[in-house]
Amino acid sequence: NAGVTQTPKFQVLKTGQSMTLQCAQDMNHNSMYWYRQDPGMGLRLIYYSASEGTTDKGEVPNGYNVSRLNKREFSLRLESAAPSQTSVYFCASRQTGSVDGYTFGSGTRLTVV
Amino acid sequence: KNEVEQSPQNLTAQEGEFITINCSYSVGISALHWLQQHPGGGIVSLFMLSSGKKKHGRLIATINIQEKHSSLHITASHPRDSAVYICAVNAGKSTFGDGTTLTVKP
Numbered sequence: 001n002a003g004v005t006q007t008p009k010f011q012v013l014k015t016g017q018s019m020t021l022q023c024a025q026d027m028n029h030n031s032m033y034w035y036r037q038d039p040g041m042g043l044r045l046i047y048y049s050a051s052e053g054t055t056d057k058g059e060v061p062n063g064y065n066v067s068r069l070n071k072r073e074f075s076l077r078l079e080s081a082a083p084s085q086t087s088v089y090f091c092a093s094r095q096t097g098s099v100d101g102y103t104f105g106s107g108t109r110l111t112v113v
Numbered sequence: 114k115n116e117v118e119q120s121p122q123n124l125t126a127q128e129g130e131f132i133t134i135n136c137s138y139s140v141g142i143s144a145l146h147w148l149q150q151h152p153g154g155g156i157v158s159l160f161m162l163s164s165g166k167k168k169h170g171r172l173i174a175t176i177n178i179q180e181k182h183s184s185l186h187i188t189a190s191h192p193r194d195s196a197v198y199i200c201a202v203n204a205g206k207s208t209f210g211d212g213t214t215l216t217v218k219p
Contacts, residue, residue, distance in 0.1 A: 033207065035209075041211060042199065042209045042210055042211035042212055043199065043201075043209040044209070045206055045207055045208070045209075048206055048207070056206065058206055059208075088154065090156065092156075099161060100158070100161065101146050101148070101158030101159070101160065101161040102146060102148065102156075102158045102201075103158065104148075104155070104156040104157070104158075106154070106155055107154055107155070107156075
C-alpha cells in the first residue's frame with residue numbers, strides 16, 4: 001500500500017545510546033517532516049525537508065539530526081538519547097502546492113530509561 | 114502564545130448531535146489542515162484548505178482568511194467519530210494546534 005513507512009514501531013534505549021529512526025514514502029512527495037508527540041500535547045516539529053538535499057530546523061531540534069538520503073527517505077538520529085526524548089515520533093510527507101494534505105506514518109514509540 | 118489555538122480542548126456529545134471545532138491562528142498562512150488522530154494513535158489528513166469550504170461525507174471544513182479562523186463541523190455525529198481533531202497551518206513551516214478531544218456517546 002502507498003504511504004509512509006516508519007521503523008521501528010517500538011524502541012527502548014538506555015540514556016546515552018544512539019539510534020536512527022527510518023522513514024520512507026513512496027508517493028513521490030517533495031516535503032518530509034519529523035514530529036514528536038508527548039502525552040497530552042500537540043505535535044511539535046523537530047526537522048523538516050522541503051526537498052531532496054535540504055533540511056531545516058523546526059520547533060524542537062535540539063538533540064536530533066536528520067538526513068534526507070534521497071527523495072523517498074528521511075531519517076532522524078538521536079546521537080545520545082536522554083529521558084526527555086521519550087515520546088512518540090511521527091514522520092509525515094506531503095507534496096507542497098498540491099491539494100492533498102499530509103500522509104503520516106504509524107509512529108515510533110520511544111522510551112529512554 | 115501558540116500560533117494555532119483550538120477550542121474547545123475537550124468535547125463530549127451525544128450520538129446524532131452537530132459538532133463544531135474551532136481553530137484560530139495568528140500568522141499568515143498558505144494553507145490550513147484538519148487532521149484526525151484515532152485512539153490507537155494513527156493520524157489521517159481530513160482536509161487541506163486555503164479558502165472557502167470543503168465537504169467530505171458528514172465532515173465540513175470552512176476557513177475565513179480575513180478573520181484567521183477555521184471550523185470543522187461534523188453532522189449526525191457517531192461514536193466512531195470519537196478521536197482527537199488537530200488543526201495545522203503552513204506558514205513557512207507547519208505549526209499544529211494542541212488538538213480537540215471529541216467523545217461521542219451512543
